[in-house]
Amino acid sequence: MDIDLSPGLPDLSGFPRSAWWRAERSVLGGAAAAEFxxxxxxxxxxxxxxxxxxxxxxxxxRADPRDIIVVGGVAQSLALVAQTLRAAGTTEIAVEDPGSRGAQDALAHWGLEPVPVPVDEQGLRVAELVRSGLRTALLTPAHQFPTGVVLAPDRRRELLAWANDGGLVIEDDYDAEHRYDRPPVPALQASAPERVVHTGSISKTLAPGMRLGWLIAPRSLQDALVAAKHASDLGSPVLPQLVLARLISHGDLDRHMRLTRGRYRTRRDAFLTALTARLPSVHVQGVAAGLHLLITFPELTGRVDDTDLSESLRGAGVLTHPLSWHRRTPGAPGLVLGYAAHPPDRLREAARRIAETVQSASRARAERKHVPRAVRDYG
Known part of the structure; x- marks a missing residue:
C-alpha cells in the first residue's frame, strides 16, 4: 500500500464530523431565508x-468585516489578485526560491511572470528583492514553503520598509496555525495593512475539500477584487460559511486545532526520529511548525537527482515531492515530505523505505563512478 507523503495534506480522518453536523443542523434550523x-x-x-x-x-x-472577502481557498485569492494586478499593468511578481510550485503555476496562468528571489535560513533575501526592482512579491513568511523557515525579524523590517516605499506584499499565511515550539509570529498584515494583501484558508486546519478561505487587501484594491470575485462566481456557497462561523463562535474550531496540533506533533516526532536514526547525515528543515518537513542531501549535490530519487521512492510505494519541483535555480537535492496524514507506525515504515532507497541510490552512484568508461558508454 502506497504511503502518500505529498505536502499539504492534513489528517482527513480527523475532520470534526460531529461538530460540523451539529453546527449545520443549528444553522439550517435558525438561518433566515434571506441568508440563502x-x-x-x-x-x-x-x-x-x-x-x-x-x-x-x-x-x-487588523481588518474590519468589510475588508474581508470569503474565497474558495488561497488558490482563488491568488487568481483574483493576479487578475487585478495584471489589469492594472503589473507583469512580474517576485516569488520565493525555493517556493510553492503550485502558487507559481497559478500566478503564471493568470498572466504574471514569477521571478525567483533566493531564500536562506532567515527567509527571503530582501536585499535581493530590492535590487530586482520588482514592486510586488508573494511570500509565506510565517512558515516558508518548503524550507519551513520563519522570516527573521531583521528581514521582516526590511520587507516592510520595501513595502512602505511602494511595494506590495502578498502574504500567504501558510501553516501559521501549526506551530509546535512557541506561539506563531503575527501576520505581516498587522504592520502594514495598506501594503499587504493577506490570505489564508481552512485547508490545513479542517480539510482542503471545504474550499473556504479569506482575502484581506488594502482598501485601494478592494473594489477591483470584489468585482473580480463577483465575475468569477457571484459569491462562495453560503451554508459552509454559516457553519464555519458557528464553529468559530462556539469554540469548536479552536478545540479542533488544539487536538490536531498535539496529534501532528506526535507524528512529526515519530517521523523525525525514524529518519535521523536511519539517515544520520541527512539535513532536516522545517520541523518547528507545519505539516511537512524538508530533507536535503548536500553531500549528494551533482551526484543524485532528486526527481529520480522521488521516482524510485514511488516504485517503493512512497509518494514524495522532489525539492527541485519547487526550485527555479539549482541547489542541493532534497525531498519535501508531508507527515500529517499518517499515524506513527506508517511514518516509521515510510522512513525505512526512504532510507533504503537513498542508500541504494548512493551505492549505485558510487559503483558507476568506478566502472570503466567504455563499459559505461556501451554497457
Whole structure:
C-alpha cells in the first residue's frame, strides 16, 4: 500500500464530523431565508464578522468585516489578485526560491511572470528583492514553503520598509496555525495593512475539500477584487460559511486545532526520529511548525537527482515531492515530505523505505563512478 507523503495534506480522518453536523443542523434550523439568496460577493456578513475577530486574536490581523472577502481557498485569492494586478499593468511578481510550485503555476496562468528571489535560513533575501526592482512579491513568511523557515525579524523590517516605499506584499499565511515550539509570529498584515494583501484558508486546519478561505487587501484594491470575485462566481456557497462561523463562535474550531496540533506533533516526532536514526547525515528543515518537513542531501549535490530519487521512492510505494519541483535555480537535492496524514507506525515504515532507497541510490552512484568508461558508454 502506497504511503502518500505529498505536502499539504492534513489528517482527513480527523475532520470534526460531529461538530460540523451539529453546527449545520443549528444553522439550517435558525438561518433566515434571506441568508440563502444571492448575497454580497464578499461573502456572508456573519462569517466575515467571526473571521475579523478570530484572525485578530490568533494572527494579529487588523481588518474590519468589510475588508474581508470569503474565497474558495488561497488558490482563488491568488487568481483574483493576479487578475487585478495584471489589469492594472503589473507583469512580474517576485516569488520565493525555493517556493510553492503550485502558487507559481497559478500566478503564471493568470498572466504574471514569477521571478525567483533566493531564500536562506532567515527567509527571503530582501536585499535581493530590492535590487530586482520588482514592486510586488508573494511570500509565506510565517512558515516558508518548503524550507519551513520563519522570516527573521531583521528581514521582516526590511520587507516592510520595501513595502512602505511602494511595494506590495502578498502574504500567504501558510501553516501559521501549526506551530509546535512557541506561539506563531503575527501576520505581516498587522504592520502594514495598506501594503499587504493577506490570505489564508481552512485547508490545513479542517480539510482542503471545504474550499473556504479569506482575502484581506488594502482598501485601494478592494473594489477591483470584489468585482473580480463577483465575475468569477457571484459569491462562495453560503451554508459552509454559516457553519464555519458557528464553529468559530462556539469554540469548536479552536478545540479542533488544539487536538490536531498535539496529534501532528506526535507524528512529526515519530517521523523525525525514524529518519535521523536511519539517515544520520541527512539535513532536516522545517520541523518547528507545519505539516511537512524538508530533507536535503548536500553531500549528494551533482551526484543524485532528486526527481529520480522521488521516482524510485514511488516504485517503493512512497509518494514524495522532489525539492527541485519547487526550485527555479539549482541547489542541493532534497525531498519535501508531508507527515500529517499518517499515524506513527506508517511514518516509521515510510522512513525505512526512504532510507533504503537513498542508500541504494548512493551505492549505485558510487559503483558507476568506478566502472570503466567504455563499459559505461556501451554497457
Amino acid at each position: 439568496a444571492y448575497g454580497d460577493p464578499r461573502g456572508s456578513h456573519t462569517l466575515r464578522q467571526e473571521l475579523a475577530s478570530w484572525l485578530a486574536r490568533v494572527r494579529g490581523v
